[in-house]
Amino acid sequence: MNIKLKIWRQPDAKSNGRFETYPLNDVSSDMSFLEMLDYLNNNLIKEGQQPVAFEHDCREGICGSCGMYISGRPHGPQHKTTTCELRMREFKDGDTITVEPWRASAFPVIKDLIVERSAFDKIMQSGGFISVNAGAAQDANSILVKKKNADEAFDSATCLGCGACVAACKNSSAMLFIAAKVTHLALFPQGQTEAELRVKTMVAKMDELGFGGCTNTRACEAECPKGISISNIAKLNREFFVAKLKE
Amino acid sequence: MSKLNSKIPDGPLVDKWTKHKTALKLVNPANKSKLDIIVIGTGLGGSSSASTLGELGYNVKVFSYQDSPRRAHSVAAQGGINAAKNYKNDNDSIYRLFYDMIKGGDFRAREANVYRAAEVSNLVIDHYTALGVPFARDYGGTIDNRSFGGVQVSRTFYAKGQTGQQCLVGAYSALTRQIKAGTVTMYPRRDLLDIVVVDGKARGIITRNLVTGEIERHSAHAVVLATGGYGTIYYLSTLALNSNASAAWKAHRKGALFANPSFVQIHPTSIPVMNSYQSKLTLMSESLRNDGRVWVPKQAKDPRKPNDIPEEERDYYLERRYPAFGNLVPRDVASRAAKERCDAGFGVGPTGLSVYLDFRDAIKKKGKKVIESSYGNLFDMYEKISGESPLETPMRIYPAGHYTMGGLWVDYNLMTTIPGLFAVGESNFSDHGANRLGASSLMQCSGDGYFILPYTITDYLADDIKTPRIQTNIPEFEKTEADVKERIKRLLSINGKETATSFHKRLGKIMWDYCGMVRNEEGLKKALVLIKELEEEFWKNLKVTGTDSELNQELEKAGRVADFFELGKLLCMDALNRKESCGAHFREESQTETGEAKRDDDNYSFVAAWEFKGEGQEPELHKEELKFEFVKLQERSYK
Ligand SMILES: Cc1cc2nc3c(=O)[nH]c(=O)nc-3n(C[C@H](O)[C@H](O)[C@H](O)COP(=O)(O)OP(=O)(O)OC[C@H]3O[C@@H](n4cnc5c(N)ncnc54)[C@H](O)[C@@H]3O)c2cc1C
Ligand code: SF4
Ligand code: FES
Numbered sequence: 001m002n003i004k005l006k007i008w009r010q011p012d013a014k015s016n017g018r019f020e021t022y023p024l025n026d027v028s029s030d031m032s033f034l035e036m037l038d039y040l041n042n043n044l045i046k047e048g049q050q051p052v053a054f055e056h057d058c059r060e061g062i063c064g065s066c067g068m069y070i071s072g073r074p075h076g077p078q079h080k081t082t083t084c085e086l087r088m089r090e091f092k093d094g095d096t097i098t099v100e101p102w103r104a105s106a107f108p109v110i111k112d113l114i115v116e117r118s119a120f121d122k123i124m125q126s127g128g129f130i131s132v133n134a135g136a137a138q139d140a141n142s143i144l145v146k147k148k149n150a151d152e153a154f155d156s157a158t159c160l161g162c163g164a165c166v167a168a169c170k171n172s173s174a175m176l177f178i179a180a181k182v183t184h185l186a187l188f189p190q191g192q193t194e195a196e197l198r199v200k201t202m203v204a205k206m207d208e209l210g211f212g213g214c215t216n217t218r219a220c221e222a223e224c225p226k227g228i229s230i231s232n233i234a235k236l237n238r239e240f241f242v243a244k245l246k247e
Numbered sequence: 248m249s250k251l252n253s254k255i256p257d258g259p260l261v262d263k264w265t266k267h268k269t270a271l272k273l274v275n276p277a278n279k280s281k282l283d284i285i286v287i288g289t290g291l292g293g294s295s296s297a298s299t300l301g302e303l304g305y306n307v308k309v310f311s312y313q314d315s316p317r318r319a320h321s322v323a324a325q326g327g328i329n330a331a332k333n334y335k336n337d338n339d340s341i342y343r344l345f346y347d348m349i350k351g352g353d354f355r356a357r358e359a360n361v362y363r364a365a366e367v368s369n370l371v372i373d374h375y376t377a378l379g380v381p382f383a384r385d386y387g388g389t390i391d392n393r394s395f396g397g398v399q400v401s402r403t404f405y406a407k408g409q410t411g412q413q414c415l416v417g418a419y420s421a422l423t424r425q426i427k428a429g430t431v432t433m434y435p436r437r438d439l440l441d442i443v444v445v446d447g448k449a450r451g452i453i454t455r456n457l458v459t460g461e462i463e464r465h466s467a468h469a470v471v472l473a474t475g476g477y478g479t480i481y482y483l484s485t486l487a488l489n490s491n492a493s494a495a496w497k498a499h500r501k502g503a504l505f506a507n508p509s510f511v512q513i514h515p516t517s518i519p520v521m522n523s524y525q526s527k528l529t530l531m532s533e534s535l536r537n538d539g540r541v542w543v544p545k546q547a548k549d550p551r552k553p554n555d556i557p558e559e560e561r562d563y564y565l566e567r568r569y570p571a572f573g574n575l576v577p578r579d580v581a582s583r584a585a586k587e588r589c590d591a592g593f594g595v596g597p598t599g600l601s602v603y604l605d606f607r608d609a610i611k612k613k614g615k616k617v618i619e620s621s622y623g624n625l626f627d628m629y630e631k632i633s634g635e636s637p638l639e640t641p642m643r644i645y646p647a648g649h650y651t652m653g654g655l656w657v658d659y660n661l662m663t664t665i666p667g668l669f670a671v672g673e674s675n676f677s678d679h680g681a682n683r684l685g686a687s688s689l690m691q692c693s694g695d696g697y698f699i700l701p702y703t704i705t706d707y708l709a710d711d712i713k714t715p716r717i718q719t720n721i722p723e724f725e726k727t728e729a730d731v732k733e734r735i736k737r738l739l740s741i742n743g744k745e746t747a748t749s750f751h752k753r754l755g756k757i758m759w760d761y762c763g764m765v766r767n768e769e770g771l772k773k774a775l776v777l778i779k780e781l782e783e784e785f786w787k788n789l790k791v792t793g794t795d796s797e798l799n800q801e802l803e804k805a806g807r808v809a810d811f812f813e814l815g816k817l818l819c820m821d822a823l824n825r826k827e828s829c830g831a832h833f834r835e836e837s838q839t840e841t842g843e844a845k846r847d848d849d850n851y852s853f854v855a856a857w858e859f860k861g862e863g864q865e866p867e868l869h870k871e872e873l874k875f876e877f878v879k880l881q882e883r884s885y886k
Contacts, residue, residue, distance in 0.1 A: 012797060030522040032632075038748070039524050045746050045801070050792050053800055055314065057487040059527040060628070062412055063318040085631055110458055111798045118435070121315050125427040129420035130379045134299045134697040135370070137377035141334060144388030154381040154406055157416055161317055188379050 001027050001093035005040065007052055008100040010109050013116075017109065019098070033076065033086040034059060034066065037099075053112040061085040061225065064160030067167070068113045069100045074164035074223040082162065082225040102167035106174070106210045119209045120161050120177060126205035127198040128181045130191050149187040156184040158226045165220035165228075171212030176220040178202050179236035180228045186239055196243035203240060250504065251856055251871045254659040255359045260345075260877045264363045267659065271702055272709035279304035280430075282708050283467035283716065285452055287439050287494055289316030291411075291689055292672020293473030294418035295696025301425030303701055305708075308465060309422070310437045310454060312489060312803075317419040320475055320487040321692065324411025325532045327395055327403035328375075328689040330368040335392050339400040341365045346878060347398050348687055351577065352652070352680020353830035353846060354880050355507070355854070357873060359659060360677045364687075367694040372404055374697055378417040381406055396533060396685025397575040403686045408532055408624050414689055437463070438803060439494045440731045442470065442501045442668065445723045449501075449668035453724075453731045457803065460796040462732055464724045466717035469667045469704055472498060473696070476651035476673040478511065480811050480818070481763070482755025484648035485517055485530040491807040492814045495655050495674050503663035504856040504869060506656035506676035508814065509822035512683055512831045513764045514649035515581035518632055518642075519601035528647035529632060531604075531625055533685055536574045538609035538618060539642070541565050541581070543602050547592040553603055553641045564588055568841075572885040579682050579764075579831040579844075580885060582646035586764050587842070589645070596643050605641035646764060650688065652679040652831070653821070656856040656871075660703035661695060664856075669704060671695035676854070681830025735795050738805045743788030747804040750785050754778065754811055762819050767835040771823040775816060782812040817857055817866060824868065827851040848880055 002025045010017025024040050031039065034056055041051035057065040066083040070076035076086045091097065099113065107115040145153075157180070165176040182199050185191035191198075207213075214233060221230040256267040274282070282305055286297040289311045297309045311319060331344040344365040349356060376382065376390070382404050383391045395403035406413035425431040436457040443451035443466070451466035477492035478484040499505045516535060517528040542561045549556060564584055566573040576584075585602050594600050610618050615638060619626070626637045633643070655663050655670040657677055662669050672692035679687065761774035785808070793799040828837040828844035829851070837845045854871040 028522045028524070031524055032526070035522070035524045035526050038526055042746060042748070045790060045792055046744075048792070051801065053798055057313060057318055057489050058320070058323045059488055060323060060529050062409065063313075063320075063322050063487060064315075065313065065318050081631065085628075087631065087634075089634060114798070117314060121317075121423070121433075121435075124420065124423045129424040130377065131424060132374070132377045132421075133302045134295070134374055134421075134701070137370075137373040140332070140373045140376035140382075141389045143376060145384055146388055147384045147386050150381050150384040153379070154383075154413070157379075157381055157406075157413060158409060161315060184381070185379050188381075190377055191379055 001029065001088070001091070003027055003091060003094070004096040006096060006098045009052070009112055011111065013108055013110055027088055029087070029089045031088045032059070032084060033070070033088065034084050036088050053114050055114045056084055059084040062160065064162040067102060067162045067164060069098070069102065069167065071098050074102070074167045075225050080225055080227045082160070102163050104166045104172035106172060107163060107166065115163070117161070117163050119211070120163065120174070122209060123174065123178060123202055123205050124181070127201040130185060131194060132190070143190055145188055153184045153187040156180045156228065156232055159228055160226060162225065164223050164225060166211065168219040168223035169212065170217060170219065171215060173214045174206045174211040175214035175233050175236070176224060176228055176230070178206055179232035182239055183232040183235045186235065195239060196246060199236065199239045199243050250664055250858065250869050251656070252658060253357065253871055255357065256659065260358060260362050263359050264366055268702055271706040274705050274709050274712060276304050278712045280306055282306065282711065283308065284469050284471065284704065285310070285465060285467040286471045286473060287452065288319065288473030288475060288672070288674070289419070289422065290319035290321035290473060290475055290672060291414060291418055291692035292674070292696050293319065294415065294422045295693050296471050296473055296671055296700050297431055298418065298421040298425050299697050299701045300704070301428065301430035304430065307425070307431040308434060308467065309431055310434045310439060310452070312436065312438050312457060314435050316422055316433060316435070317415060319415065320490050321689065322412045322415045323487060324689055325408045325530065326534055327393065327405035327410045327686040328371070328414060328693070329402050329686040330372040330404060330690065331365055331402060332369055332372060334390060335401045337400045339402050343400065344368065344402065348678065348684055349680070349878055350881070350883065351684040352682050353883055354680065354848070354852070354875065355829050355873065356678055356680030358875060358877055363699065364678045364691050364694050367698040368690050370698050371690060371693040375414055375417050375693070378421055380413050380417040383407070397572060397577055398684070411689060414693065418693070439474070439497065440806070441497050441727050443723050443727045444501050444665060445717070445721065448666045450717045451719065451724060453728050458798050460794070460799065462728055464719035464728060466719050466724070468708055468711045468714060468717065469669065471669045471671060471700065471704070472655065472674050473672045474674045476654070477814060478648040478651055480755065480815060481648035481759050482752045483520065483525060483528050485514055485528055488527060491810070493807050493810045495670070496810040496814055498655060498663060498665065498668060500859050502665045502859070503668060504656040504858050505653070505817060506854050506856045507653040507681070507821065508818045508857065509762065509825065510652035510681050510830065510832055511648060512578060512650040512652060513582045513646045515578055515585055515646050516604065516644045517647035518629060519596060519645035520598060521633070529628065530647070530649065531629060531642065531644060533578065535604060535622060535625060538621065539574065539604040539606050540608060541574055541602055541604055543588045543593040543595060548599070553595070553605070562593070569885045576885045577682065579833070582764050583833060585646055601643040601645045603641035604644045606637055607641070610638065648759070648763070650683050652676065652681060652683055656854070660706065661700050662703070662707065667707065669700060671700055681832055734806070735802065738789065738802065738809070739791050739795060741786065741789045741791070743790050745788050746790055747801060747808045750781065750789065751804070751808045751811065753781055754808070754815055757781070758815055758818065762822050765833050765835060766822045768823065771819045774819045778812060778815045778819070785809065785812065820866065821855055821857065824855060825851055846882070
């Protein structure tokens, strides 16, 4: 098929960016979206132009590196799919596809489609862990966890840290990302001792780093490639409330 | 005197590590903070090392080329992580785990190292659980285990098909805690471009800041490589695209011996190539072979759809050749058998390079629901890529490069032949012999980093407590930095016509054709010539766009491909030298009458450790004899 791409080009963080249009012919429907970009880049390099910079690594939907707006939606049109998992089968001959980086002030653009997401790491550093040193643990089976809790904790822990939730939110809130971590750790007995501190410091860090507040528009849940449920945010609010009460 | 002193402690197998630990020197807490350690890599090997060294009070600096430690390739591991807990009461033990690994590795690994890996495996599971890794559980609240990779006990801990992700999230959280505590400093988006050796010891690294292009110097009292495997040398593989060999290769050029480079595991069940721009082969977990049956049509190039081919016209070749193990034969055996059928013209799909993995009978027997609940996420993944549902049509699979057992040679203390340079995880060669058993890599990476390296590196550093911080303005840093810059300049100045990716693809094809699943003398010799020619062409006709002082992904790739050429030659040389078949290394000249691998213990029971002798020079082979004191060597038979 033949398509037209409108891609955000920006040489570095300091320069202004703009859209460039590239027609691309003979795209195979078996290609992944990123392979289509490889193909475009190969053509660009041959013509002596700079290829489009984009972030990627695993190319199987697990590392959270890839992430871009595709025709107005984070990770593109397919539900519960990362950009790298998206196939060209989802598009048709003659389509115009707009590709741009995440837009959020906490995620500044570094180049073309690559943004800086270290704010997520900083939030994690503020409290997204259980404090235990190597060697201090007891036998794994001495901590009993209800199967239901373990399964729910797993669902929350599948968050990729990709940033689509922030990109999807009109307030650029990182609430779903934080809620996923708080929920994951709150569901385990071993996460309880520091649960109150955790939720307070993580939320405070989010505010400090320039992410917006949550106004319940649910855009994050709709665009999250791992289907992290908004019920995590309800859980976070409960945890936060309890923590504040105990102050 | 041989360069290789493995430092394996003597005494009974079960006491070796305990005895060795007791003799290791300590460093007192006040001195630890004055000692700097560099860790490169944040996968399970790197994150575990860095967080633990931070917890101990060392001053740690960690590097990765990803933007966040959480994205290291370990995140992609699917099936699980082994431990000898015996939670299923199926008579598992540390000894059995050890034995399965030694046998699975086709008796080409060190007994002492493998035993230790099995010994610390239980501690690893305890630690991950304490960190909040959501391993699958039973209704009673205890942890569930499954059988994996054709072993007879259920010792694999798992979190659906995302065990690597879940373990890495746990390891990353512990790392993150140390970053907050200030013991660890994280340097993301950095490419290690060389190792700095001062007075014979590893004392630092040169990195490129991938955003600004700046070349940086970082010093330390010791350096730890946790940089993963080099399976991407085949271009198409199951690894993350940016995985590469450069860190290990730079260490090799600086004096670290490279062991068994040709031991590469080809995984039998990946989704086959679908288009010419394909960039990656997606793994389908081997757990699928528990219920799926592998077959090809009995008639070559059968044009019919798989579901239209009647039972008697299907060749279930694994069940036919290996009645005892059937579809559950080890990875190397399954891979070669698929290749054999496809080479003979019986392969299916548009390219003829795939075989069917069929769930029809399992669905009939157990019901769609059960099969769907076991493999749902894998089926979804397959359907997204191929557009077909394995519930309706048999999957198509083909082998793909997956894991490198070879790597930097290390002694029992995980130290390379450069004093002060350590290697953990997939980047070292130590625990998997000629073939790795499923779910034992996550276990080894974590064991190395949490429970082995922290002890052995402390022993090394105990002699360094009087050494002040290493300065970076010394001639060794200047020289190494100048070399790095010179090479970047060279790559940028060629100004030819072909991209690094295109060269990588061509190299990958040579490696796959001649140094992949099946090797022979003629092919390997031919490959050596072809690689050399292609390498020359690369240095004449490479095209890299952009400059060195900006984010430049083409420049990153070019440097990695340049190193792959050099490593590729060493792989072929190693494969050529080893005239036996063992594990994943199959030399056509060394097979039984029925086409199975034939080991030659009299002549090849050694680790082949190669020394770099300079540009254009033949590398020198050093042999570390493998002594088997506790297990009896056997033929690996799955008939
Ligand atoms: C698809 C797949 C599934 C797998 N499933 C399983 C499984 O179920 N069970 C199992 O036990 N094993 C499995 N494995 C194998 C296992 O995942 C790996 O062997 C293991 O994760 C390697 O971990 P590591 O810490 O050694 O390196 P990696 O996780 O590969 O990390 C390498 C790190 O080094 C850094 N790095 C590398 N080079 C440089 C450089 N030059 N400069 C700066 N940084 C650098 C990277 O940024 C990264 O942080 C699987 C492998 C694949 C490919
Ligand atoms: S919550 Fe979902 S969208 Fe947000 S970072 Fe995690 S995986 Fe990405
Ligand atoms: S590249 Fe890893 S999730 Fe897309």
